Amino acid sequence: MRLEVHLFVLIGLLLLMKPCCSPGAAAAYVNVILWFDTEDYLLPADDDAAKRLAEMLTARGIRATFKVVGEKARVLERRGRRDVIAALDKHAIGYHSNLHSVHPTPSEYLADCGWLDGVAEFVRREGGGAADVRRIFSVPALVCYGQPGSSWAPQAIGALKDIGIGTGGIPCYVDEGEHVGLDQKPFWYVGALNVYHMGENCTRMELHDPADLEPAKQRVSAIAERLGREEGGGMISIFYHPCEWVHREFWDAVNFSRGANPPREQWQVPPQRTPEETEAAFQRFGQYIDHIRSMHKVRFVTAGDLPEIYPDAVRNEGASEADLAAITARLLAGAGSGIDFQVLGHRAYSVADQFEVLTRAVATLSAGEKLKFPVQTKGLLGPDSSPPPPGQGTRLAWPAFRDTTRDALDFIETQRQVPSRVFAGADAVAPADFLIALAAAYDSYRSNARLPLGEGVTLGNKPEVLPERHIAADTPKLFGDWIIHKEGFRAPRILEQARLQAWTLKPALVRQ
Numbered sequence: 001m002r003l004e005v006h007l008f009v010l011i012g013l014l015l016l017m018k019p020c021c022s023p024g025a026a027a028a029y030v031n032v033i034l035w036f037d038t039e040d041y042l043l044p045a046d047d048d049a050a051k052r053l054a055e056m057l058t059a060r061g062i063r064a065t066f067k068v069v070g071e072k073a074r075v076l077e078r079r080g081r082r083d084v085i086a087a088l089d090k091h092a093i094g095y096h097s098n099l100h101s102v103h104p105t106p107s108e109y110l111a112d113c114g115w116l117d118g119v120a121e122f123v124r125r126e127g128g129g130a131a132d133v134r135r136i137f138s139v140p141a142l143v144c145y146g147q148p149g150s151s152w153a154p155q156a157i158g159a160l161k162d163i164g165i166g167t168g169g170i171p172c173y174v175d176e177g178e179h180v181g182l183d184q185k186p187f188w189y190v191g192a193l194n195v196y197h198m199g200e201n202c203t204r205m206e207l208h209d210p211a212d213l214e215p216a217k218q219r220v221s222a223i224a225e226r227l228g229r230e231e232g233g234g235m236i237s238i239f240y241h242p243c244e245w246v247h248r249e250f251w252d253a254v255n256f257s258r259g260a261n262p263p264r265e266q267w268q269v270p271p272q273r274t275p276e277e278t279e280a281a282f283q284r285f286g287q288y289i290d291h292i293r294s295m296h297k298v299r300f301v302t303a304g305d306l307p308e309i310y311p312d313a314v315r316n317e318g319a320s321e322a323d324l325a326a327i328t329a330r331l332l333a334g335a336g337s338g339i340d341f342q343v344l345g346h347r348a349y350s351v352a353d354q355f356e357v358l359t360r361a362v363a364t365l366s367a368g369e370k371l372k373f374p375v376q377t378k379g380l381l382g383p384d385s386s387p388p389p390p391g392q393g394t395r396l397a398w399p400a401f402r403d404t405t406r407d408a409l410d411f412i413e414t415q416r417q418v419p420s421r422v423f424a425g426a427d428a429v430a431p432a433d434f435l436i437a438l439a440a441a442y443d444s445y446r447s448n449a450r451l452p453l454g455e456g457v458t459l460g461n462k463p464e465v466l467p468e469r470h471i472a473a474d475t476p477k478l479f480g481d482w483i484i485h486k487e488g489f490r491a492p493r494i495l496e497q498a499r500l501q502a503w504t505l506k507p508a509l510v511r512q
């Protein structure tokens with residue numbers, strides 16, 4: 001063998017040895033999550049495209065995330081494509097709904113639901129497909145879910161823990177859209193780790209435009225450079241659909257556009273690209289991926305790596321005495337304007353987390369027991385209906401407030417959600433208002449070494465729940481821009497539920 005060949009092999013080995021994911025050093029890296037919505041169950045060429053993508057990435061030592069539609073998994077099984085299943089199984093397997101674009105889609109059937117009925121309906125309609133994907137791909141659990149098109153709803157996220165009872169549920173939500181987002185970075189919402197609305201940190205190369213290869217390389221390099229410089233690391237989201245390599249038009253647009261819902265017998269395969277076009281797109285994609293792989297301090301991660309990279313320190317460690325003091329001080333300082341998630345060191349507290357720790361703390365103290373630190377949290381969902389209108393600054397005597405706090409603790413222990421209202425006798429109090437009162441009571445205990453037994457507490461601060469600002473406004477485009485939904489389709493109740501769940505929103509912080 002000639003020297004150049006030795007060198008070539010050595011360089012190849014070094015590239016393959018590039019670390020994939022060692023979460024301990026996560027902060028130092030720009031992570032690239034590469035995900036494929038694997039959904040076309042009509043055009044058989046899509047099976048081969050998915051297989052080739054999986055294999056070309058495996059050959060490069062890269063693991064991607066394939067979010068598989070239930071019907072796609074069943075079709076692969078029916079067609080005897082064990083080779084495709086085996087190729088994808090080298091990667092992380094997520095879920096992408098049962099039938100994707102057959103009406104009603106998730107946003108359509110959840111449009112008029114409340115919380116619990118919406119969660120139950122999502123589990124009923126999508127749970128079977130998730131079980132099929134798990135069985136056909138022989139995976140114990142699915143790493144993530146993401147919605148078809150713009151068919152998003154918070155009830156879908158709330159249902160993920162219930163999909164596949166006994167498998168630990170689905171911990172992550174990976175997709176792209178604008179319904180909820182937090183500074184173009186991963187975040188916690190409705191108890192799941194979300195990579196969503198990544199904005200400028202979401203990029204791609206136009207597969208079928210040869211002129212886009214070099215600009216696409218520059219775009220991804222610029223993002224990695226910015227994240228490295230400004231944040232010391234971060235997350236880049238890149239997504240494709242295997243069918244994009246082989247079709248001229250999306251399989252579902254051919255059949256289900258603007259509410260069309262032909263019966264199964266009439267489903268049409270989409271028009272296919274020439275083999276030359278498909279081959280050229282694979283070649284360019286290989287070059288694009290090789291460019292990313294060669295970048296310094298950049299590595300590929302899967303949705304399965306996310307819980308390790310972004311642990312929830314509040315859930316794992318609980319709230320320290322110093323944290324509780326800081327939370328209280330900030331709540332009281334901001335009471336006039338609003339309440340927000342709080343980041344203290346490597347711990348991020350959603351408003352729901354703050355509600356939970358303060359309810360536990362004040363209920364414990366008011367029972368005459370010693371408060372032990374750290375205060376543990378189990379995690380709460382947001383309220384499931386709008387709060388009552390704020391009171392007029394009423395003063396509540398201590399015994400009444402104590403009993404209200406005990407009842408609130410019982411509620412969160414039983415329901416695992418922030419109550420939509422707490423009761424002070426016959427009066428319903430908004431949970432945000434009650435949270436400020438809890439903070440005042442705890443602050444009194446800290447300052448005076450006793451609870452405000454003589455003074456009582458004041459209700460009626462009317463604080464705004466500020467994370468609601470991160471929920472999209474209801475526009476005809478938000479759901480209606482997806483060609484599968486009817487033109488101008490709107491789902492205001494979904495956004496109302498989304499705003500209530502803003503109580504659970506907080507940044508996902510990289511493991512230190």
Ligand SMILES: [Zn+2]
Nearest residue numbers: 037039148149
């Ligand atoms: Zn899709």
